[in-house]
Amino acid sequence: MTSKPLKAVGEEVWKTKIDKVNAELVALTYGSLVAQLCRDFENNYDRVNEQLDKMGYNIGLRLIEDFLARSGIGRCSSFKDTAEVISKVGFKMFLNVVPRVSNWSADGKTFSLYIDDNPLADFVELPPQSENLWYSNIYCGVLRGALEMTQMQVHAEFVSDVLQGHAATEIKVQLLQILKDEIPAAEE
Amino acid sequence: MTMEQEISLGSEPHAMFVSYNAFDLILGELVPQMQEVSQSVYGHTNPARIEQLGWRVGLAIVERFGSTKGDTLEIMKFICKDVWLVLFRKQIDNLKTNHRGVYVLTDTQFRLFQRMSRPTPSETIAMATPYLEFPAGIIRGILEALGVKASVKAETPGFPTVVFHITTMH
Amino acid sequence: MAEFVAVISKSGEPLYFHSSSDTKRVRHEFLALMALDAFEARDYGDCGLLLVHSNIAVYGFKTHTGVKIAFAIDASTIASPSDVSKSLKILNRAYSGVSCNPFYVPPDKIHSAKFQGVVDSVMNYWN
Numbered sequence: 488m489t490s491k492p493l494k495a496v497g498e499e500v501w502k503t504k505i506d507k508v509n510a511e512l513v514a515l516t517y518g519s520l521v522a523q524l525c526r527d528f529e530n531n532y533d534r535v536n537e538q539l540d541k542m543g544y545n546i547g548l549r550l551i552e553d554f555l556a557r558s559g560i561g562r563c564s565s566f567k568d569t570a571e572v573i574s575k576v577g578f579k580m581f582l583n584v585v586p587r588v589s590n591w592s593a594d595g596k597t598f599s600l601y602i603d604d605n606p607l608a609d610f611v612e613l614p615p616q617s618e619n620l621w622y623s624n625i626y627c628g629v630l631r632g633a634l635e636m637t638q639m640q641v642h643a644e645f646v647s648d649v650l651q652g653h654a655a656t657e658i659k660v661q662l663l664q665i666l667k668d669e670i671p672a673a674e675e
Numbered sequence: 676m677t678m679e680q681e682i683s684l685g686s687e688p689h690a691m692f693v694s695y696n697a698f699d700l701i702l703g704e705l706v707p708q709m710q711e712v713s714q715s716v717y718g719h720t721n722p723a724r725i726e727q728l729g730w731r732v733g734l735a736i737v738e739r740f741g742s743t744k745g746d747t748l749e750i751m752k753f754i755c756k757d758v759w760l761v762l763f764r765k766q767i768d769n770l771k772t773n774h775r776g777v778y779v780l781t782d783t784q785f786r787l788f789q790r791m792s793r794p795t796p797s798e799t800i801a802m803a804t805p806y807l808e809f810p811a812g813i814i815r816g817i818l819e820a821l822g823v824k825a826s827v828k829a830e831t832p833g834f835p836t837v838v839f840h841i842t843t844m845h
Numbered sequence: 846m847a848e849f850v851a852v853i854s855k856s857g858e859p860l861y862f863h864s865s866s867d868t869k870r871v872r873h874e875f876l877a878l879m880a881l882d883a884f885e886a887r888d889y890g891d892c893g894l895l896l897v898h899s900n901i902a903v904y905g906f907k908t909h910t911g912v913k914i915a916f917a918i919d920a921s922t923i924a925s926p927s928d929v930s931k932s933l934k935i936l937n938r939a940y941s942g943v944s945c946n947p948f949y950v951p952p953d954k955i956h957s958a959k960f961q962g963v964v965d966s967v968m969n970y971w972n
Contacts, residue, residue: 506695509761511739511945512732513698518947519731520705523724525948527716542708546700553696581697606693610945612957625701734910734951738944741909744889820910822855 493571496558497579504557505580514609521622525614532619539621543628550629551636554580562637566662567591569639570598573630573660582606586658596662599646601655602626608650621645623656630660638666695764702787706805722805726812733816741821747843750821751778754814762813763787778841780814785837803831814839846919847971848901849873850964852940854952855911857881861955863964865972876903877915884913891933893926906933908940910951918971932967939963 491499521539528534554560558576563569570588579585584606590599607623621627627643634641640663647653706725713721736758755767759782769781787806807829815827818841825843832838848869852861862877864870876896880903883895892905895915902920907913914936918924943949943957 501694506764507692508695508698510691510693512736512761513693513701515732515735515739515945515947516698516705516728517701518945519728520701520708522731522947523709523728524712527712527724538708538712542704545704545707549703550696550700581694583691583693606691609691610942610947612946612948612959614948731947731950735945737909738912738941738951822911 493575494585496560497576497585500558500576500580501583507583510583510606511609514607514611517607517625518611525617525620530614530617532617532621536619536621536624539624540628540631543625543630544632545628546625547629547632547634548636550581551633554633566595566639567598569634569637570600570660574600577633578602590657590659598660600658600660602658603656605649605656608648608656611650613650618651620651621648622650623648626658630658635666640664640666699786702809705809706787710805720805722808725805725808726815729809729812729814730816730819731812733813733818734820736813737817737820741817747776747778747818747823748772750818750823751780751841754817755780758813758817762810776843776845778839778843780839780841782837782839783835785831785835788835788837799834800831803834807831807837810837811839814841818843846922847968848917848919849877849915850917850936850968851877851880851913851915852955853877853881853884853913853915855913856952858952859954860912860952861960863961863968865968872899873901873917876901876917879903880905880915881913884915891930904929904933906937908937910944912940912951914940916967922971932970935963935967 521535524535524538525532554577557580560572560576563572574586574588584602584604586600586602588598589601591597605623611622613620613622624645627645630643631641642661642663644659646657646659648656705728709725709728710720713719713724751770751772755770759765759767763786765784765786767780768783771779787809788803811827811829815825818825823843825841828840830838847865849862849864851859854860862874864873876898879898880895884892884905884907887905887907889907889909892907895903895905897920900920901917902924903915903917905913905915914933916933916936939960943955943960944951946957949955949957
């Protein structure tokens with residue numbers, strides 16, 4: 488584990504190790520995909536959400552390697568620690584935003600991420616009657632995939648989204664179980 | 676000017692940035708996702724839809740960042756230098772024209788290929804085709820937004836090179 | 846006093862219209878139509894004053910894709926050119942934001958709360 492505070496780690500990685508691209512281009516590309524999916528699924532937003540989650544999951548599986556390599560972060564000692572790393576280092580180094588971690592459940596297995604200034608949501612105005620659409624659902628998949636690669640099975644879902652006119656953009660992350668490492672039995 | 680400003684296609688100095696990796700990851704998943712959805716909704720894959728996605732991005736790029744000065748050759752240079760640099764971290768390696776409406780753009784290290792999984796060499800070229808549709812669409816979208824109707828065909832003569840054949844129409 | 850804001854597609858279709866008063870709307874639309882001719886010859890960017898008619902001064906901005914933004918004020922308003930320019934740039938930027946909304950496909954009609962908000966604040970500035 489690094490001895491530096493996580494916020495500083497995240498900022499340093501962002502400043503020194505990350506190639507940057509104009510956020511608008513990324514928002515445009517992602518947005519075109521979401522709009523296309525809405526057309527393909529004829530505005531069946533449940534299916535769109537599902538597809539975005541799937542896409543995010545595939546990305547999460549690949550992203551973790553990059554994350555570990557660039558951040559130098561080692562194994563997290565607790566789920567609380569994991570949440571802080573996700574927000575201050577993970578989101579920071581990929582999206583240059585630091586969601587607020589809050590709303591912990593009593594058993595320490597569920598927390599919420601509150602995202603201000605969602606870079607993917609730039610310019611977006613949702614079509615009428617799209618209350619079921621979680622536009623940035625890719626994040627839930629990414630969290631699921633990336634954490635699975637670090638032996639945590641989680642469920643992530645949107646609770647609210649400013650794009651839908653809600654007061655905040657909130658993702659709830661719940662730890663379902665720790666996955667045991669597949670360690671072959673030692674030879675006696 | 677910082678590198679970020681240089682590569683931000685002339686947008687405002689306080690433009691927001693995300694990591695190129697995030698963009699790369701999204702681009703890499705874009706094609707498989709589109710293919711999968713195509714297959715399940717329409718029963719077949721359809722590269723034209725990926726091209727359409729690129730086209731939409733191309734339109735928006737022009738409106739948001741576009742430079743409209745000059746003739747078609749100037750627009751091609753804008754695509755080859757500025758647009759390619761921001762989207763793919765490098766410029767187009769070669770631009771040829773017959774000065775009669777045909778342009779050939781060659782990228783000898785096409786970035787999206789790096790994101791593809793490659794089962795066997797023979798399957799690879801076939802797998803690559805949909806990946807080419809996205810940048811082909813971007814080119815077509817940029818041209819159309821600037822008033823130039825064109826057909827854009829992309830092909831891979833051999834990895835990791837991509838060639839775009841652009842024929843402008845009058 | 847701001848009179849109207851109009852957004853017209855490259856081919857001359859009205860995409861958006863906001864008038865300061867319902868009773869003046871017809872006259873405003875007519876002026877926007879008249880302004881189209883003045884737009885034709887212009888290139889991208891701040892096209893400045895396009896025409897003055899019925900005591901209304903119409904200014905214009907041509908976007909990168911040839912979309913025309915017309916902004917009109919009462920001709921008796923003391924208007925500094927830089928203020929007009931700024932308003933036009935703000936409207937252009939807001940329009941480019943609309944065209945970046947993935948759910949908007951040009952040349953659809955513009956039904957954007959964000960765009961309306963910008964128009965409202967520009968109109969308010971001049972009132």
